[in-house]
Amino acid sequence: MKIIELNRVSKSYGSNTAKVLSDISMEINRGERIVILGPSGCGKTTILRLIAGFIAPDSGSISIGGHLAAAGKRIFLPPEKRNIGMVFQDLALWPHLTVRGNIEFPLKSGGVPKKKRSEKIEEILELVGMKGLGGRKPGELSGGQRQRVALARALAPEPAVLLMDEPLSGLDVELNTRIRKEILRLHEKLGFTLLYVTHDREEAFSIATRIVVISKGGINRDKNPGLPETETGQQERN
Amino acid sequence: MRKRIFLTSVVILLMIAGLLPVLFMLAKSVTADGCLTLAAYKGVLTSRRQWVLMGHSMALASLVTVLTLVAGVPLGILFGKTDFPFRRLFVFLFVIPLLISPYIIAVSWSDLFGGGFLAGVLGPHFTTVATRLLFGLPGCVLVLFSTFLPIPMVLTMVFLKSVNPRLEEAGRLVSGWRGVLKNITIPLILPGILLSAMLVFLLSFGEFGVPNFLRYNVFPVESFTQFSAFYNFKAATAAAAPLAVLTLVVLAAEFYLLRGRGTEIPSFSDSSIPLPINFGKYRKILFFSVALAVFLLVIMPLAVLLIQSAGFDSYAEAFRKGGDSLLRSLLYAVFGATLLTIFGFFTGYLIRTRALRFWRSVDFVTIFLFALPGTVLGIGLVTLWNRPLTNFIYATPLIIILGYLARYTALTSRISAAYLGQIPGSMEEAARIAGAGWFRRMALIVAPLAKNGLFAGWIAGYVFSLRDTAVTMLVYPAGHDTLPVRIFTLMANGSPRLIAALCIIMVAVTIIPAGILWMVSNPVQEKETI
Numbered sequence: 113m114k115i116i117e118l119n120r121v122s123k124s125y126g127s128n129t130a131k132v133l134s135d136i137s138m139e140i141n142r143g144e145r146i147v148i149l150g151p152s153g154c155g156k157t158t159i160l161r162l163i164a165g166f167i168a169p170d171s172g173s174i175s176i177g178g179h180l181a182a183a184g185k186r187i188f189l190p191p192e193k194r195n196i197g198m199v200f201q202d203l204a205l206w207p208h209l210t211v212r213g214n215i216e217f218p219l220k221s222g223g224v225p226k227k228k229r230s231e232k233i234e235e236i237l238e239l240v241g242m243k244g245l246g247g248r249k250p251g252e253l254s255g256g257q258r259q260r261v262a263l264a265r266a267l268a269p270e271p272a273v274l275l276m277d278e279p280l281s282g283l284d285v286e287l288n289t290r291i292r293k294e295i296l297r298l299h300e301k302l303g304f305t306l307l308y309v310t311h312d313r314e315e316a317f318s319i320a321t322r323i324v325v326i327s328k329g330g331i332n333r334d335k336n337p338g339l340p341e342t343e344t345g346q347q348e349r350n
Numbered sequence: 351m352r353k354r355i356f357l358t359s360v361v362i363l364l365m366i367a368g369l370l371p372v373l374f375m376l377a378k379s380v381t382a383d384g385c386l387t388l389a390a391y392k393g394v395l396t397s398r399r400q401w402v403l404m405g406h407s408m409a410l411a412s413l414v415t416v417l418t419l420v421a422g423v424p425l426g427i428l429f430g431k432t433d434f435p436f437r438r439l440f441v442f443l444f445v446i447p448l449l450i451s452p453y454i455i456a457v458s459w460s461d462l463f464g465g466g467f468l469a470g471v472l473g474p475h476f477t478t479v480a481t482r483l484l485f486g487l488p489g490c491v492l493v494l495f496s497t498f499l500p501i502p503m504v505l506t507m508v509f510l511k512s513v514n515p516r517l518e519e520a521g522r523l524v525s526g527w528r529g530v531l532k533n534i535t536i537p538l539i540l541p542g543i544l545l546s547a548m549l550v551f552l553l554s555f556g557e558f559g560v561p562n563f564l565r566y567n568v569f570p571v572e573s574f575t576q577f578s579a580f581y582n583f584k585a586a587t588a589a590a591a592p593l594a595v596l597t598l599v600v601l602a603a604e605f606y607l608l609r610g611r612g613t614e615i616p617s618f619s620d621s622s623i624p625l626p627i628n629f630g631k632y633r634k635i636l637f638f639s640v641a642l643a644v645f646l647l648v649i650m651p652l653a654v655l656l657i658q659s660a661g662f663d664s665y666a667e668a669f670r671k672g673g674d675s676l677l678r679s680l681l682y683a684v685f686g687a688t689l690l691t692i693f694g695f696f697t698g699y700l701i702r703t704r705a706l707r708f709w710r711s712v713d714f715v716t717i718f719l720f721a722l723p724g725t726v727l728g729i730g731l732v733t734l735w736n737r738p739l740t741n742f743i744y745a746t747p748l749i750i751i752l753g754y755l756a757r758y759t760a761l762t763s764r765i766s767a768a769y770l771g772q773i774p775g776s777m778e779e780a781a782r783i784a785g786a787g788w789f790r791r792m793a794l795i796v797a798p799l800a801k802n803g804l805f806a807g808w809i810a811g812y813v814f815s816l817r818d819t820a821v822t823m824l825v826y827p828a829g830h831d832t833l834p835v836r837i838f839t840l841m842a843n844g845s846p847r848l849i850a851a852l853c854i855i856m857v858a859v860t861i862i863p864a865g866i867l868w869m870v871s872n873p874v875q876e877k878e879t880i
Contacts, residue, residue, distance in 0.1 A: 206538075218524035
């Protein structure tokens with residue numbers, strides 16, 4: 113069942129007429145783990161920002177959960193109405209709030225009652241292995257702990273789709289591997305749809321059930337990482 | 351080693367220009383005939399009148415602070431975070447009152463209510479009531495509100511630029527803009543808001559030109575009167591000391607509460623475009639409200655002065671009576687701005703690179719001197735340099751330049767530091783590896799890369815030197831008055847047409863360079879529509 117559908121989406125920035133994305137189409141099914149793989153500047157992050165609702169497409173349409181979220185400049189659903197969670201490249205943890213405050217904000221904004229919020233926070237902290245650290249500020253945490261808080265914050269409101277924008281870049285190999293396993297464990301347990309952006313092939317192959325290769329603003333290949341390379345070649349779109 | 355010696359020398363010179371006079375003044379106020387005495391303070395502290403004046407100052411400063419924050423922070427968010435039409439032009443217009451001597455705005459309001467402009471339209475009863483309100487606390491609040499409104503507005507905009515857009519985007523996934531602003535953006539820029547509150551409070555508290563003109567007795571007027579009218583030096587110093595102590599206490603409290611975050615120079619976040627807030631159907635209402643505010647607070651007062659001074663005769667008389675003062679003003683402002691740029695550059699470098707252990711103290715002292723009432727600094731300068739041996743300073747314009755250097759280095763050092771923060775440290779390191787000494791690196795690598803900051807610093811130094819009244823009024827040697835001082839003295843018995851013409855000349859020579867800076871910094875006009 114489709115949860116996200118991009119239909120001939122194009123995007124350029126400012127007065128720059130060169131398109132960052134050109135006529136991109138993509139379908140993502142519920143529960144899939146899609147990795148968008150490509151070099152820097154190819155438009156990977158732009159796809160995530162379009163789906164999240166931080167920017168609007170110049171043309172084409174985006175549907176989320178069967179509802180039209182954006183269609184050219186005419187229809188635009190704001191980010192908070194899209195039921196999407198996101199882990200940013202720099203994690204974007206709010207430095208003035210505690211771990212608990214970071215996780216609580218999305219729940220509070222979503223109108224979750226106080227008692228239920230507290231239960232949910234404890235539950236999610238336990239899930240990501242951060243029990244007992246809710247009172248700390250992001251600046252008092254290690255790199256791995258910050259990753260877990262970012263995951264917890266994104267997953268707390270139970271989004272249908274989790275977007276991850278190169279969340280493991282800059283981590284050492286050991287931590288990178290550990291967090292990857294953590295993501296897979298959480299995916300298995302919670303069953304969300306994952307859209308993950310990276311330029312690292314190894315990372316992509318270890319996470320994805322499907323890989324979309326992007327270059328120069330267009331989809332180059334859409335393949336199943338489990339299939340041999342010869343077969344994936346047949347899946348090329350252009 | 352050369353770097354350390356040079357930077358230490360710069361700091362010592364700054365301390366001699368600014369801190370030493372204040373310390374000297376405080377020391378002198380507690381001594382008489384070589385003995386320690388608190389007689390002068392006793393006189394000040396036991397006088398009921400002084401406490402009433404202190405109450406007036408507190409009321410004025412508090413009201414101005416609250417009102418500027420209430421209006422300035424939303425305006426800063428509006429101009430810094432939204433796609434509001436003509437926002438750059440609005441920012442420039444709102445900033446104008448800060449660039450000119452505050453009493454000029456007071457003169458225009460006085461002309462508006464007293465000069466018959468409104469009497470014909472709204473009747474004499476209205477103008478009588480309005481004049482009564484203007485000459486008192488409400489009038490002082492109105493004028494200082496329009497003067498200091500740009501401080502929270504601009505600081506909000508500057509601190510907004512330092513907020514990582516990802517932090518807001520993370521909030522936008524789950525909340526509307528109202529929730530994001532309330533829970534994420536405003537708490538993140540709180541140090542900037544508190545810094546602006548502190549600056550507005552101290553500047554309003556120390557302001558004496560506007561209350562003096564609008565006949566509202568406040569504490570700084572007392573020390574000025576004791577000094578200039580009665581030449582009671584002890585009483586003037588004793589009246590100035592509480593202002594210095596209060597400035598120090600407010601600054602220290604702010605510094606302690608925020609652990610220095612308020613006075614930190616914000617680093618601008620990555621270049622990705624932050625999310626603009628769209629106002630939808632409220633856009634036009636908001637636009638006309640802001641346009642009305644800028645008209646009432648800025649355009650109308652200046653227009654009143656223009657109308658009041660209309661005619662060749664007014665300007666001919668203005669140039670005849672104030673031409674020499676104008677030339678001196680320009681000369682001192684150019685000289686002061688150049689020195690301020692040089693000192694600000696090296697102090698900014700020291701603060702940004704933390705090249706000396708006591709960099710934080712240097713930063714604190716420059717801000718303290720900026721926030722200190724000009725009258726206090728002026729009395730300090732006179733106390734220190736009024737002696738035969740240093741007559742070459744006291745009896746020449748050098749003392750005015752020293753006053754500018756002491757009071758406004760904080761501005762140029764912060765501007766330089768902000769621009770220096772944009773230059774990767776590797777630039778200087780690469781020159782060092784190539785064998786360039788520190789002076790060579792400064793001259794050939796760092797200064798050229800920071801040239802925009804130097805330019806902006808020079809303009810800021812020029813504008814603030816030109817508008818200075820409080821320090822110059824107290825220290826100028828005979829025959830060396832500046833235009834703001836000349837206008838101030840002429841206000842007692844000069845014709846309104848002459849005063850208005852002089853004010854317009856003053857505004858023109860201040861605004862034109864600032865306008866050029868604005869145009870240079872925004873070479874391409876944004877295409878903006880309502």
